[in-house]
Amino acid sequence: MAKGIMIIVEQRNLQVRKVSLELLSEARKIADQTGESVVAVVLGQGIDELAPTLAASGADKVIVIDDAKLAEYSTGAYTSVLNKIIRKEEPQAVLLGNTAAGKDLAPRLAQRLGIGLASDCTGMEIDSANFLTFKRPIYAGKAFAHLTSNVRPIMATIRPNTFPVTPPDAARQAEVVKEAADIDQADLTAILKEVAIAASKRPELTEANIIVSGGRGMKGPENYSILEDLADVIGAAVGASRAAVDSGWKEHKFQVGQTGKTVAPTLYIACGISGAIQHLAGMGSSKFIVAINKDPEANIFNVADYGIVGDLFEVVPLLTEEFKKLVNE
Amino acid sequence: MNIVVFIKQTFDTEAKIVLDASGKIDANGVNLIINPYDEYAIEEGIRLKEKNGGEVTVVSMGGSRAQEAVRTALAMGADKGVLVSDPGLENTDEFGRAQILAKVVADIPHDVILAGRIAIDDGASQIAVRLAEALSIPSVSSVIKLEVAGTQATATREIDGGTELIEVSFPAVFTAQKGLNDPRYPSVAGIMKAKKKPLKSLTLADLGFSAGDLKMVINQYSLPTPRKAGRKIDGEPAQAASELAKLLREEAKVL
Ligand SMILES: Cc1cc2nc3c(=O)[nH]c(=O)nc-3n(C[C@H](O)[C@H](O)[C@H](O)COP(=O)(O)OP(=O)(O)OC[C@H]3O[C@@H](n4cnc5c(N)ncnc54)[C@H](O)[C@@H]3O)c2cc1C
Ligand SMILES: Cc1cc2nc3c(=O)[nH]c(=O)nc-3n(C[C@H](O)[C@H](O)[C@H](O)COP(=O)(O)OP(=O)(O)OC[C@H]3O[C@@H](n4cnc5c(N)ncnc54)[C@H](O)[C@@H]3O)c2cc1C
Numbered sequence: 001m002a003k004g005i006m007i008i009v010e011q012r013n014l015q016v017r018k019v020s021l022e023l024l025s026e027a028r029k030i031a032d033q034t035g036e037s038v039v040a041v042v043l044g045q046g047i048d049e050l051a052p053t054l055a056a057s058g059a060d061k062v063i064v065i066d067d068a069k070l071a072e073y074s075t076g077a078y079t080s081v082l083n084k085i086i087r088k089e090e091p092q093a094v095l096l097g098n099t100a101a102g103k104d105l106a107p108r109l110a111q112r113l114g115i116g117l118a119s120d121c122t123g124m125e126i127d128s129a130n131f132l133t134f135k136r137p138i139y140a141g142k143a144f145a146h147l148t149s150n151v152r153p154i155m156a157t158i159r160p161n162t163f164p165v166t167p168p169d170a171a172r173q174a175e176v177v178k179e180a181a182d183i184d185q186a187d188l189t190a191i192l193k194e195v196a197i198a199a200s201k202r203p204e205l206t207e208a209n210i211i212v213s214g215g216r217g218m219k220g221p222e223n224y225s226i227l228e229d230l231a232d233v234i235g236a237a238v239g240a241s242r243a244a245v246d247s248g249w250k251e252h253k254f255q256v257g258q259t260g261k262t263v264a265p266t267l268y269i270a271c272g273i274s275g276a277i278q279h280l281a282g283m284g285s286s287k288f289i290v291a292i293n294k295d296p297e298a299n300i301f302n303v304a305d306y307g308i309v310g311d312l313f314e315v316v317p318l319l320t321e322e323f324k325k326l327v328n329e
Numbered sequence: 330m331n332i333v334v335f336i337k338q339t340f341d342t343e344a345k346i347v348l349d350a351s352g353k354i355d356a357n358g359v360n361l362i363i364n365p366y367d368e369y370a371i372e373e374g375i376r377l378k379e380k381n382g383g384e385v386t387v388v389s390m391g392g393s394r395a396q397e398a399v400r401t402a403l404a405m406g407a408d409k410g411v412l413v414s415d416p417g418l419e420n421t422d423e424f425g426r427a428q429i430l431a432k433v434v435a436d437i438p439h440d441v442i443l444a445g446r447i448a449i450d451d452g453a454s455q456i457a458v459r460l461a462e463a464l465s466i467p468s469v470s471s472v473i474k475l476e477v478a479g480t481q482a483t484a485t486r487e488i489d490g491g492t493e494l495i496e497v498s499f500p501a502v503f504t505a506q507k508g509l510n511d512p513r514y515p516s517v518a519g520i521m522k523a524k525k526k527p528l529k530s531l532t533l534a535d536l537g538f539s540a541g542d543l544k545m546v547i548n549q550y551s552l553p554t555p556r557k558a559g560r561k562i563d564g565e566p567a568q569a570a571s572e573l574a575k576l577l578r579e580e581a582k583v584l
Binding site: 073075076079099100101103104106107108110111112114115116117118119120133136137138139140141142143144145146147148149150151186189190191192193194195196197198200204206207210234252253255258259260266267277278281284285287288289290296301302303304305306307308309310311314315318319321322323325326 | 340342343344345346348354365366422423424427449450451452453454455456458459461462463465466467468469470471483487488489490491492493494495496497498501506507508543544545546547548549550551552553556558559560561562563566567569570571573574576577578581583584
């Protein structure tokens with residue numbers, strides 16, 4: 001009998017990633033309707049103390065697999081362990097965040113389990129038979145596929161920022177189970193030599209609630225400081241168009257669009273970006289879009305909720321001052 | 330060194346998406362290109378060959394039009410092409426396609442397998458990793474730098490907020506991320522030569538499959554409700570900025 005919705009939790013330095021909390025929150029809501037349980041699985045080293053956080057966020061059961069070999073994410077070791085856990089637990093569904101690790105892990109795990117995978121989903125519902133169905137953007141958001149599976153478990157990776165995080169309930173209790181890390185030698189063929197995390201006080205682009213993005217209208221790399229000033233007042237991430245990336249003003253990891261990052265923040269502020277179809281593909285599902293552009297005919301105004309026609313070098317610093325006033329209120 | 334590169338033919342990024350009478354994505358009249366990430370994979374394969382010798386085989390699965398994509402890769406400098414085409418591929422999902430492609434590779438000598446990080450049409454980002462699993466070999470996703478020494482590679486891969494350095498022995502699969510290289514354009518001489526390079530066509534039966542395999546079910550396709558142009562805020566810059574901040578707080582409630 002298949003049971004429960006399993007969330008593969010991602011943590012870094014004992015911080016549960018926001019997308020994992022989003023999945024726990026949404027799974028909790030669904031489980032409350034279907035009477036199923038929510039199982040959180042967390043892998044790493046020295047991670048015992050995460051169990052109460054996961055319980056508070058909605059888990060009924062927390063499986064902790066604590067091992068030095070799992071300290072950093074690796075495709076092989078994580079697949080080895082999770083394949084066995086999933087076969088043992090037989091969940092109805094397995095959900096992961098569509099993060100760098102999630103994107104790498106889920107397809108391998110799905111292939112080993114002989115199951116399907118709905119990637120990068122932006123919607124999850126239950127149908128009349130209490131089956132999970134998923135909605136995923138295809139053609140860079142120009143269409144959606146609505147899909148499900150008759151094979152159990154059904155597996156999906158969910159795009160960050162798809163679901164809200166429910167405030168934790170410290171009184172919630174969960175059954176905590178510790179499992180040994182059973183890693184096959186054959187899965188240890190890739191050796192992780194080094195992890196370099198760029199120190200940044202700003203949120204990760206794909207997880208950010210607010211993004212301030214600059215395009216060719218920024219005129220040069222030195223001018224991004226005005227966007228950074230704005231971003232830091234409201235805790236935003238800074239992004240860029242491909243024109244800015246191709247000009248060498250920003251690294252590719254900051255590129256938003258069809259051949260960059262797909263983002264879905266609550267607020268996207270596009271500065272000096274014309275709104276090419278490939279850019280819109282990456283940010284078109286943002287909840288609110290603001291455009292600042294000196295060309296009143298720029299396509300970005302056709303999708304923006306609010307627009308200011310003007311010189312960004314004038315408008316952005318003024319906006320920073322206005323945001324400061326709001327934040328200090 | 331034997332290199333296999335997987336390429337998918339995709340819709341042009343400018344393509345407008347419409348649904349046909351049966352509710353499926355309509356490919357009629359759409360301009361097709363090589364999936365942009367696969368261009369990095371082809372380029373990397375050719376560079377590895379230029380440095381270490383060996384052969385680059387390009388493999389694509391798709392309709393007969395995918396021949397153009399394979400020919401372009403041959404014109405860039407790949408040596409051989411394989412095209413898997415079969416009506417039975419309709420209704421085959423990522424699991425089934427990975428099984429089929431794994432079967433194709435099994436018959437080609439391979440040290441390095443290259444693919445794109447993601448296909449920009451279906452965008453599953455699954456095929457290459459599933460393929461590696463089907464072949465029981467390691468894979469490194471989203472590679473921005475690849476250094477090869479003997480039968481080993483050190484790959485720099487992009488992760489959220491940073492990079493990882495991973496060492497693997499061959500055979501191994503690598504998926505290409507932008508930044509890996511600058512793909513070349515096919516030269517006129519290259520295009521001429523490509524016409525004479527071998528391009529093998531395979532059907533499912535040739536590979537020992539009777540039909541595709543489906544683990545997933547697509548219930549329907551839909552189109553997004555188009556966004557509407559919102560409000561342009563007029564006035565002097567200072568006034569407009571103040572008005573915008575107010576709207577974001579009071580109307581949108583996002584600040
Ligand atoms: C295969 C392919 C993939 C692509 N993928 C992506 C992708 O992932 N992401 C992406 O962004 N693009 C992508 N593109 C490129 C895309 O087509 C556009 O070329 C690009 O988005 C343009 O960037 P931009 O808006 O910054 O520049 P432009 O189109 O040049 O626009 C600059 C804008 O700045 C405004 N401006 C100038 N000065 C000022 C000022 N002082 N104040 C206010 N406004 C000002 C101008 O009015 C103009 O609207 C892709 C293209 C292809 C072919
Ligand atoms: C239920 C279901 C039914 C489907 N039915 C159909 C259908 O009828 N017709 C149809 O066309 N698709 C169908 N698909 C989609 C099809 O399964 C995917 O296109 C395919 O699995 C590849 O995934 P992707 O395009 O997202 O590639 P990704 O996994 O994002 O691709 C990553 C990389 O793998 C390589 N790659 C991917 N595809 C190919 C290929 N075809 N040849 C060579 N290399 C490749 C490329 O290097 C690419 O950059 C269906 C999917 C599902 C879930």
